[in-house]
Amino acid sequence: MPWKITKEDIRFISLGARILSCGGGGNTRSMEALILSVMKDDDVIEVIPIHVVRDDWWVTAIGIMGSTVLFNEDLPTGEEMEIGLSLYEKEYNKNVDALISIEIGGVNALAPLLLALKRRLPVIDGDGMGRAFPELYMTTLHLNGIPLAPLSLVTQDNMKFIPSSYTSDQAVHEAKSFANNNGGHSHVVGYGASGDEIKTSMLSGTLYLAYRLGKIITSYGDGIIRLKQIKNAFENSIYGELSLVIKGYVTEVSRWFENEVIVGKLFIESYTKQHNQKIEIQFMNEFFTIHNGESIYRVPDLIVFLHIDSLEPISVVDIQRAQSVIVLVIPAPNILHTTDMLTLIHMKESYQLLKKEEDQ
Amino acid sequence: MRQYTNGTSRLFVIITLISVKVVILLLSELYKSEITTIAIRFFRHYSCKIHIYFENCDRQNSTFGVLIEEKLRKNRNPIGQLFKESCSICTDLCTLTKYPDEEISMTPIRIADQIVAYLVIQSGMKNEQRYETLELIDSQLDLCKSTIEIKLQSLELERLYHETLDELQIFLQTTSDVFVLINKEDVIETTSQTFSSINEERLNVVGLNISTLMYSKDWERLKKDKVIEEVELLVNKGKATVSLRTIKSNDVTISYLIQILMDKGTVKKPIAKQTLYSFQQIKGTSHSIQKTIEKAQRVANSDSSILLRGESGTGKEIFAQAIHHGSNRSKRPFIALNCAAIPESLLESELFGHVKGAFTGSHTTRVGRFELANGGTLFLDEIGDLSPSLQAKLLRVVQERRIEKVGDNQSTPVDVRIITATHQNLEQLVQVGKFRKDLYYRLNVIPIVIPPLRDRREDIPILIEYFMKNLSKQAGKKPKRISKEVLEILLNNNWSGNIRELQNVVHHFVQLEIGELVTQKSLPTYLKDEIQSQIQLQSNHKRIYRTQPNENKEEILRLLDEFGRDTIGKKRVAKSLNISLPTLYRKLNKLRIK
Structure with a gap:
């Protein structure tokens, strides 16, 4: 049945979304603060689970694209999403009945909540990625044939509508160009579809999972018990049984920018004698592969870093030498492991450190 | 220092003396700290500095000398080259080898016939005193070697002993026969894993005298005769054939190993190790299933009878297992029985057991599910299918906590937590007289409904x-x-x-x-x-x-006129329509109502 997000729940969702972002997804704290500044104490956001989504609804996906670093430097006013939705409805001549997140990992988990609050619209419990991916088209929505356009793009100073005549590739190209020319990031309203199309294309229950994870991390209790609860939460979701890869400390981090993407690698040594004594992890906006001589885990499975004491998630930006961490790997839902999806996320090309790193 | 990729790892310790160097070349990781400790203790009077290095080397080539050559080159000691010859000579001669000209003394250290280390001393003195010192150092070296070897021998024996014990444990864990190891003081040291299958009293016999297992007279007779039949075992009141083997070392008895073979008819089926579901494994985040799980978790630890209600395929047995797993009976058996799956004529025997000769075909005494579940949980699925006569018998068991085997006039106490389940409407069955009301109330102490x-x-x-x-x-x-x-x-x-x-x-x-x-x-x-x-x-x-959208719009407009169009009014409209406020806003948006 539908459930409601209260003001108190926002920080849980923010924290849980950081876990699902696998080290990327931008800084949720700014969006969290923005929502809390707008939300009254008795305000609620209605969340619609998959089976309650009406087939005849028109649903759009909401998100923010571009550089997370630049987004953090250029904080939104909170009006951008509403403007984007109004532009979409006006140009496309269609009222939107519900919203969904493009990706649950990071800031984009919170983006639709802000708009839902302002426009009194429900949010669907699900998303299009199940984690954070670097590109706008790397969604299960796109995989299932839902076109990205029509698409509205909004920054603080500018806006643009891309009509439905554009193919998804063309729309992505236009969107990137717009974002690059307008401060490096943009709010996005797109992937419009009927309720029945959305519910059969999305990854279900991810918003609720983010909420549960955030609640576990902020609860009082022994770290071992909370870690077990995190394990249970993932097992009781569309993800599955997680693996604890290593508990140890970061011995080395190297990090640099390439094409406005944070790229790098780090090493972790275990506290105890175990088979994963020392591992190397590479990242490209998100953590994407773990090596211990050979690649043992990689994207699309979720690689998550948690602080060893607080269990708070650590991003690729925040990871530092000498930090004590726990590294978990959570299996991605089946759909992300299919050949079609792996092709969509360009496994080979997107996820390897560029040659420049090897020269460094 | 050079690195070598093959061979064993080794540790060598260089104790830099005033003018004497002591080098321990270890060829094995075993006992490295014991050897080092003793050697340092012997030569500490000479020591002013101790260096410890870890290196890889090829034992056969014995290029250890090359490794330290660079280090010692400053002192112009050609110790390196000699090692190659020294090591092999040492091995052949098994003696202390001296190279007076090069001021080196060297001796191997052995455990049994295996060389585990070399002890080497090199002196840099160049006067008369040197020779006296060298003689002293040689005798120290001999003494050190003996001390180390005695210590290592004792450690090795201890290691072998523990290894043997471990091997024995593995054997006892994996064997399908029942074994018990008793020491020479007649105290039970350990038992095989299968011992639990005959240990109905669930006694922890390890560490107790053999008289816990059998009468002393039988034990004495067993030690003498080696095999005796119809031994009464005190752990299950059954009879067994027991055979004994004496374990000796140097003709001295260390312990006894006995094998127990229960006589047929008194053996209960061993309960295989069960993998039971826990609450964490019940999938679902919906409000209805989470509420059901919470309720089940709250009552898991009590001994109250639980009745699980739900359609077929909803997971009643999984819930029953999870309740058992979450209870303080989790280490005891969980026994399940589907009352609809067994013919009525056999169901009574299945539940309560039977004695030998109770009916045609009953050649042995057999324990029922209640006895198998003793101390644990009994899950009776499809309880609605129980016949009236069995319902009466079950009621008696629930009330008196005693069972009677079929054909037996004696009753046996049982301590069982009962969980039942049904997909039928038990209340209706009670009403039409097909299910006993008194039994219903006994079983339905805590009903838990599993949602479809x-x-x-x-x-x-x-x-x-x-x-x-x-x-x-x-x-x-x-x-x-x-x-x-x-x-x-x-x-x-x-x-x-x-x-x-x-x-x-x-x-x-x-x-x-x-x-x-x-x-x-x-x-x-x-x-x-x-x-x-x-x-x-x-x-x-x-x-x-x-065809009826307008009716909805008119109703909303009417209510808005009645309650007002501000936020408070809209809240009342939403309540009146039994929808949430956000849903009302959506409807207003869709119907284009301002």
């Missing part, structure tokens, strides 16, 4: 993912994704068979779908037909609904 799958559809994606992952892995199939049409069907199906039916459907398409995209083709036929008729029904409903 159709009442928790938001859990369907989680269950599908779970079954797909497991079944694909088991079948060696690649991951699949579900087409929109199929997911629509799965979300909308009535699921009269609940989770079991869903699991079967997933199994069906995982096995049958060749490609990665699950299409309608790989669904069971009955499902395709079912959903077609449902879709038809739904589309009829939608047509009816679409």
